[in-house]
Amino acid sequence: MKLLTAAQTRQADAATLQDEGIRSVALMERAATVFTDWLTARLAPTDAGEILVLCGPGNNGGDGLVAARLLHERGYRVRVGLLPADKHSADFEHNRPRLPAAVPVADWRPGKLPPIEPGTVVIDALFGTGLRRPLEGAAAALVRHLNAARARVVSIDLPSGLFADAPQPKDSPVVEARHTVTFELPKLALLLPQNARSVGRWHVVPVGLSPRFLAEVDADMHLVDAALLAGRLPARPTFAHKGTFGHALLLAGSKGKLGAAVLAARSCLRGGVGLLTVQVPAVGYAVLQTAVPEAMCLVDPEKNHLSELPDLQPYNAVGMGPGIGQDDDTRAALEDLLGSARVPLVLDADALNLLGANRPLLDLLPPDTLLTPHPKEFERLTEPARDDYHRLQLLRDFARQYRCYVVLKGAYSCLAAPDGQLYFNTTGNPGLATGGSGDVLTGLCLALRADKRLAPLDAALLAIYAHGRAADLAAAHTGQAGLIAGDLPQYIGQALQELTTAEEF
Numbered sequence: 001m002k003l004l005t006a007a008q009t010r011q012a013d014a015a016t017l018q019d020e021g022i023r024s025v026a027l028m029e030r031a032a033t034v035f036t037d038w039l040t041a042r043l044a045p046t047d048a049g050e051i052l053v054l055c056g057p058g059n060n061g062g063d064g065l066v067a068a069r070l071l072h073e074r075g076y077r078v079r080v081g082l083l084p085a086d087k088h089s090a091d092f093e094h095n096r097p098r099l100p101a102a103v104p105v106a107d108w109r110p111g112k113l114p115p116i117e118p119g120t121v122v123i124d125a126l127f128g129t130g131l132r133r134p135l136e137g138a139a140a141a142l143v144r145h146l147n148a149a150r151a152r153v154v155s156i157d158l159p160s161g162l163f164a165d166a167p168q169p170k171d172s173p174v175v176e177a178r179h180t181v182t183f184e185l186p187k188l189a190l191l192l193p194q195n196a197r198s199v200g201r202w203h204v205v206p207v208g209l210s211p212r213f214l215a216e217v218d219a220d221m222h223l224v225d226a227a228l229l230a231g232r233l234p235a236r237p238t239f240a241h242k243g244t245f246g247h248a249l250l251l252a253g254s255k256g257k258l259g260a261a262v263l264a265a266r267s268c269l270r271g272g273v274g275l276l277t278v279q280v281p282a283v284g285y286a287v288l289q290t291a292v293p294e295a296m297c298l299v300d301p302e303k304n305h306l307s308e309l310p311d312l313q314p315y316n317a318v319g320m321g322p323g324i325g326q327d328d329d330t331r332a333a334l335e336d337l338l339g340s341a342r343v344p345l346v347l348d349a350d351a352l353n354l355l356g357a358n359r360p361l362l363d364l365l366p367p368d369t370l371l372t373p374h375p376k377e378f379e380r381l382t383e384p385a386r387d388d389y390h391r392l393q394l395l396r397d398f399a400r401q402y403r404c405y406v407v408l409k410g411a412y413s414c415l416a417a418p419d420g421q422l423y424f425n426t427t428g429n430p431g432l433a434t435g436g437s438g439d440v441l442t443g444l445c446l447a448l449r450a451d452k453r454l455a456p457l458d459a460a461l462l463a464i465y466a467h468g469r470a471a472d473l474a475a476a477h478t479g480q481a482g483l484i485a486g487d488l489p490q491y492i493g494q495a496l497q498e499l500t501t502a503e504e505f
C-alpha cells in the first residue's frame with residue numbers, strides 16, 4: 001500500500017470525484033458515514049453521554065457537521081462547537097444548515113470556552129490534511145482547552161494541529177486524541193514516535209478513493225503489508241535440496257554475548273536457509289553446538305572475541321554483528337569482510353557501531369548491503385536527528401549515498417532502499433521491545449539474503465514483515481510482556497508460510 005503526502009491526498013480526492021462523477025459533498029457524506037459507523041460500532045448511545053463535536057472551518061469541520069447529524073439520527077445526544085472563522089469551505093457551508101434544529105450549536109470563542117467535563121466524548125473535526133501553518137490564536141486556545149480537559153477525544157482524519165507529513169514547531173498545540181480515524185490510507189505523521197501522544201491509536205476506514213489514482217500515483221513511501229508482499233516469496237520447489245536455499249555464514253558472539261549468536265542462528269534456520277555455519281570465539285563453541293545442533297560451527301582463534309574471517313568462498317551471504325563487541329581485532333575482521341566479500345552482507349549491532357566509530361569503513365560497504373540499526377545505532381552512523389522527519393531524511397540520504405538497504409528499527413520499522421524509497425512495516429508489537437529481538441531479525445535477514453531466488457529489496461521486506469508477524473503470533477500465546485526473543489524463531493516458519501505464493505494452477 002502507498003503512503004500519500006497531504007498534496008497527493010488532495011489529488012486523490014479530486015481524482016475520485018472525477019472518476020465517479022460525484023460532487024465533493026457526496027464524498028464528504030461518505031467519509032463522515034464511515035467515520036460514524038466506526039464510532040457507533042464501539043460506543044453505544046447509553047455509554048456516550050452527550051457527544052461534543054468541535055468543527056473547524058474547512059472540510060474536516062464539514063465532516064464533523066455531517067457526523068453530528070448522523071449521530072443525532074442514530075439516537076445519540078450531540079452538541080456542536082464551531083471554531084469562529086471568516087471563511088468556511090463550500091462543503092462546510094452546505095452542511096451547516098442541514099444540522100437538525102435539535103442539535104445545539106455554539107461558537108467556541110477564546111475567553112468564553114465552555115467547560116468540558118472529564119470523560120466527555122469529543123469528536124475533533126477542527127483541521128485535517130488542509131492545515132497550512134501551525135495553530136495560533138483562537139484555534140490554539142481551543143486545542144489547549146480541549147487537551148486540559150480529560151476528555152475521550154476521537155480525531156477525524158488527523159489530530160488537529162498535526163501536519164500530515166511534516167513536523168510542527170514544538171510549542172504549537174496539537175489535539176491529544178485517544179483514537180484517530182483516518183480516511184483510506186494512514187498518513188506519515190501517524191507512524192512516527194514523536195506524534196504518539198497526539199495520535200493515540202489510529203484506525204483506517206475506507207472511503208473508496210479512486211483505485212486508478214492510487215495505482216498510478218508516484219509515491220515514494222509505502223506500507224509493508226500482505227498485499228505489498230504478495231508474490232514475492234516463491235514456494236519451495238518439490239525437488240529442492242539444501243543448496244537451493246543457500247549457505248549462510250553468521251559471525252556473532254563474544255564472551256557473555258553468545259546468546260545473540262544462538263538467537264540469530266536459530267532464526268536464520270527457521271527462516272529457511274539451506275545451510276548455516278556460525279563462527280564464534282572459542283568460548284562459544286560448546287554453547288553453539290549444544291543450543292543449535294543444526295548449524296555448523298567454526299571456532300575463531302581468539303577465545304573471547306572474533307578476530308578473523310574464515311574462507312568466504314562457500315557462502316551465499318554473510319551476517320555479522322550480533323553480540324560481537326567492539327574489540328580492535330573484530331574491527332579488523334569487519335574491515336576484511338567489507339573489502340573481500342563478493343556475496344550479500346547483513347550488518348547489525350556492534351558491526352554497525354564499529355562502522356560508526358570508523359566512518360571511512362562506510363566507503364567500503366558493498367552495494368546492496370543490508371544494515372539493521374535501531375535509532376541509536378543509526379545516529380552513530382550519521383548524526384543526531386532533530387526530529388523523526390529529519391531522521392527519515394538522513395535514512396534516505398544514507399541508503400542513496402552507500403547504495404544499501406537500511407532498516408531503521410522500532411514500531412513501524414522503516415526500510416530505506418538505495419533508490420530513496422521508504423517502506424514502513426505494519427507488523428509487530430511492543431512485546432518486541434525486549435533484548436535479543438533484533439538478533440532474531442538479523443538471522444532472518446541473513447536467511448533471506450542467502451536465498452538466491454530473492455531480490456535484495458524483497459528479502460528485506462519479507463524479513464521485517466515476517467519478524468513482526470512472528471512476534472504477533474507469539475504474543476497471542478505469551479502476551480506482550482511475556483514475549484522473549486527466544487519465542488520468536490518458532491513462529492517464523494508460520495509467518496513465512498502465510499506469505500508464500502502458492503504454485504499457480
Ligand SMILES: NC(=O)C1=CN([C@@H]2O[C@H](COP(=O)(O)OP(=O)(O)OC[C@H]3O[C@@H](n4cnc5c(N)ncnc54)[C@H](O)[C@@H]3O)[C@@H](O)[C@H]2O)[C@@H](O)CC1
Binds near residue numbers: 063
Ligand atoms: N476533499 C474531499 O473531497 C474530502 C475531504 N475530507 C476531509 O477534508 C479534510 C481536508 O479538508 P480541507 O482541505 O478543507 O482542510 P481542513 O479542514 O483540514 O483545513 C482547512 C481549513 O482550515 C484553514 N486553516 C488551515 N490552517 C490553519 C491554521 N493554522 N489556522 C487556522 N485556520 C487554518 C484553512 O483556511 C481552511 O479553511 C480531510 O482531512 C478530511 O477530513 C473528507 O470529507 C473526505 C473527502
Ligand SMILES: Nc1ncnc2c1ncn2[C@@H]1O[C@H](COP(=O)(O)OP(=O)(O)O)[C@@H](O)[C@H]1O
Binds near residue numbers: 349409410413433
Ligand atoms: N514497540 C515496538 N513495536 C514494534 N516493534 C518493535 C517495538 N520495539 C522494538 N521493536 C522491534 O524489535 C527489534 C528490536 O531490535 P534491537 O533494538 O536491535 O534489539 P536487540 O539489540 O535487543 O536485539 C526490532 O526489529 C524492532 O523493530
Ligand SMILES: [K+]
Binds near residue numbers: 124156160
Ligand atoms: K481533525
